[in-house]
Amino acid sequence: MSTSTNGSWRIFRGDGVPRSVTMPPAPPWRRFRTSDGSEAPLPYLIAHEHADVVNAALHLRRPLLVTGPAGTGKSSLARAVAHELSLGELLRWPVNSRSGVKEALYEYDAIGRLRETTLSRDRGGVEPGIGSFIRLGPLGTALAPQATPRALLVDEMDKGDVDLPNDLLTVFEEGVFEIPELARLPEEMADVDVLTADHQGWVTVHQGRVQCTEFPIVVITSNGERDFPPAFLRRCIRLDLPVPDEERLRAIVAAHLGPELLPEVDDLLQAFLRRRAPGELATDQLLNAVFLRTNGVDLDADGLLDAVLHQLTGTV
Secondary structure, X not given: OOOOOOOOOOOOOOOOOOOOOOOOOOOHHHOOOOOOOOOOXXXXXXXXXXXXXXXXXXXXOOOEEEEOOOOOOHHHHHHHHHHHOOOOOOEEEEOOOOOOXXXXXXXXXXXXXXXHHHHHHHHOOOOOOHHHHEEEOHHHHHHOOOOOOOEEEEEOHHHOOOOHHHHOHHXXXXXXXXXXXXXXXXXXXXXXXXXXXXXXXXXXXXOOEEEOOOOOEEEEEEOOOOOOOHHHHHOOEEEEOOOOOHHHHHHHHHHHHOHHHHHHHHHHHHHHHHHHOOOOOOHHHHHHXXXXXXXXXXXXXHHHHHHHOOOOOOOO
């Protein structure tokens, strides 16, 4: 039931008057950590035929290339796989136009090493080891040797440089890369401990070579903004996630917010379906609208529904 008549849901009033407020609970999908510090798991609904494609990638130890419109759950699929298979914290590599394979594999802070080495010499102390200035990137951490594979999300690959997919071919095919700064060290320094991307510890690198023992679970997402080269596609298992239909939307709302809410928000669901027909809307926009409605927000007030269910394409 709406409580907009007395404005109790309006935390911010725009009247310039300071006040103490109690923030309402966040939506489940905006709660980033549980009480024990782990990521809060969210339900993920996937059709059996699509889950079978995921399993094919797992069995074949091949990257899973997930395509589909915005809001179909491409990135969430990676989190669901990592959570369900108990693979630890999901490693994330958000790709942009400046992304390169090298920084995804490792970063070397040469300037920091020079500064710290100079300070140590001036103080007569022990020079810090080179490993303290090398940190594996998300891809490098995923390829580090370990008993069980890690899960890696390569998000929005199509936003990267046109050569990026080809640059990944050798890494994905052989599961190995070299850190030249360590490979040049003398034999007595063959083993060097370096930091990992997830800040969870150190990995020993032998002679500058990082070779995975278990190929990581790699989920690559693409919004279909450009095509990938055939050689890259040949090394991936492809999954195209469709836009969820009305039945699946109801199941998603029920899974996230409870089935008892469905009768109360049928008008929002129908409004979402109507607005989605001529343009692009994401499923989480529907969840946002349902959450606001069930927390007493009057979505009919002053175009609030338009703000929540706005098109994702076109001029803003």
